[in-house]
Amino acid sequence: MVDDYHINLIKKYLEDKCTPAEKLEVEAWFELYRGGDREFFDNDEKLINQAMMRSLVDIHQKIDSSQAPEDEDKIVHLKPKLKLRWIAIAATVLLFIMAGSYFTVHKKAVVQPLAKNHLLKGDTLIGNNKAILTLGNGKRIVLDDAKEGRLAVQGNVAITKATDGRVIYNATGQTSKVPIRGEIASNTITTPKGGQYHIVLPDGSSVWLDAASSITYPPEFTGNKRQVQLIGEAYFEVSKDPTKPFCVNVDNKQQIEVLGTHFNVQAYPDDRDIKTTLLEGSVKLLYRNKHAILKPGQMAVNDPDKSLLIKPADMYEVMAWKNNMFVFNNENIKSIMKRLARWYDVDVVFEGNMEKVNFFGNYSRSKSLANLLKNIELTEKVHFKIEGRRVTIIAQ
Template sequence: MSDQQLYDPFHISSLLARRLYGTLTVAEEAELEVWLNKSTDNREILEKLLSESIRKEEMEHLNEFDEEAALKNVWARIGRPESPGRSTLRSYMIKMATAAAVVIMLSVGFWIFKVKSPVKRLSYKVEKTEISPGANKAMLILSNGTKIDLQAAKSGNIAYQGGAVVNKQAEGKIDYRGAAQPGTTDAFNTLAVPKGGQYELTLPDGTRVWLNAASSLTYPVAFTGKERVVTLNGEAYFEVAKNPGKPFLVDVGGKQTVEVLGTHFDIKAYNDDPDIRTTLLEGSVKINAKNSHTIIKPGQMAVNNLKTPLIVRNADLDEVMGWKNGLFVFNDERIEDVLRAVARWYDVEVEYQADVSQKKLRGVVSKYKSIRELLDNIAITSGIHYKIEGRRVILIN
């Protein structure tokens, strides 16, 4: 575990959540152990998470569940209150360091809903098709057209490009080592993550990128010009390496560009989404769209619907960053938006035979739970039945 990861609550909260769900790999278990051994406080956090549980009767009476009170109780147990004066990113990181507690304590991964009407359990038909959650998988497409299946590739050096070495560190991560020689500066690689996948990449300049399902990033083997330019399709979270003399630009499919010097931000730009959303956690970014441009501050989101000038609003960082931390987080989200994310992660198709236009969902659940559990909770809350046929989820009345 690098020093950066060791003190990155995003990374630690993900490890904690997966430790409690029993989904850690051997390598991740070793990473977590390094962090636990750093201080007694760290180990105490894990011990508290392991020792706490929700009473069975609380699980059986969702309509009596007080989400706000439960969340406050979690904060009290963890003992990490948010103090005034912290930056947006630091405050959010500390909050996310206890995300595992929120999910585990509040019903061991059960969907947490603030229900506006009485809950009723519904019957539904489910075929015996097992649909697993997503995993760390991606295809690395080199500039010469060679394709490397990163899920199947062994750890170590997997490609050589004019002095630069592509290294697979562990499951779910690759980076670039060494400097590319002259003549390879026009070489571009693409990291393509399919539906049901996610992957982490460290670019040649040290910038870290996490790609969500059904996303791709195209980037040069070496950043040699006055700017560092990459092209994104889908969703990615960036931690840009600082270089005041060489701005970092993200080209979002020719629809907008995001310009930074060194900062943390998320871009969601799927072709089947109605807009492009850029959310800033730290630093400053300038967004240039075809019809306007703006600069946003930490905690803000810029929304580009490709028709009107950019709209800037306060962001729900829990919701935006949930995917990176192993969670689905929805705050009064339309059911169509929820199921688009579900479809990408579980690699399924969704068919609507019911009217869901007025349905909204609010909840938190682990991305690593069975799709059946997730759909069961959507059914309980929304009043919509469902059935599964192959890799197709059908919503019915």
């Protein structure tokens, strides 16, 4: 269901008030929708929230009346922009209101209704907000089970679970009698397979952890750097502090230095490369005594056996996980299943040659694994068998 966040973000986009990161997020919704089958979604009246649609129509009419071009020259320049914005609105409505999902094969949607079949009997739980916080003294707190409110106090910092589930570090305003020293005080938040979590660090920076990931950080940033360590995937929105760089040690393989910016890092131990994508600001990568500077919209691919590659990033694909989507862009089934295994917490086995089995598709991470696999099966490239938490992929 569309919520206030999405409505307000759309309005900001229409008024040219979005930050670069917010603009990319809205346009990511458009890109996700563009590959789908509009006729299928438009004809399903059960998926439409009438109040929301009326609100969006009002906005659209306001645009038409307030930004109508005065001559033909302006039509050439304004029409594409207005069209993109209106499509972005439609994309948002359909993506977040629709009860089902779609899966595209070579950019053609597969929209057949899903019948009951053997896959549904072995369906798996969908990932959600869950993680474990390990304090410097070794105490472990299961965050999804913890009640809202204060979880612990370290030095003069209180660790709190907010009503929306975030873990937030805030100064208590009191001086601790027991000082915090060194690495012994470091905290770690770890998400299991099927988990994700949002943390607000002591400096106000926000971090979103994807499944099977962890971040280690001090309860207070002292000294001349804000140092954290990451394994897995995370999206960072770093609070600006020109006097104290924010540094990410990526699995002891790469260093990232920023002053204040938005970026995504993908660095799972079972992946060959580390992918760093910049949404806004500036990022400095340190790798093997060399460094590189990223510009917004760029991705750095760090493969240990190759030179560091910097290329334009596909932003809607990179940010899909944070927008609660899977996006497969001609992706091999082995790579797809690796991601699905992390989110749905399943074991994967392959039977047959998967070298040329690739797919295009978009799918909500809030929907069931069984439905997704059934849609992939409709391409007649592979067949799936689910036994408990074991998924076997059989080449056709």
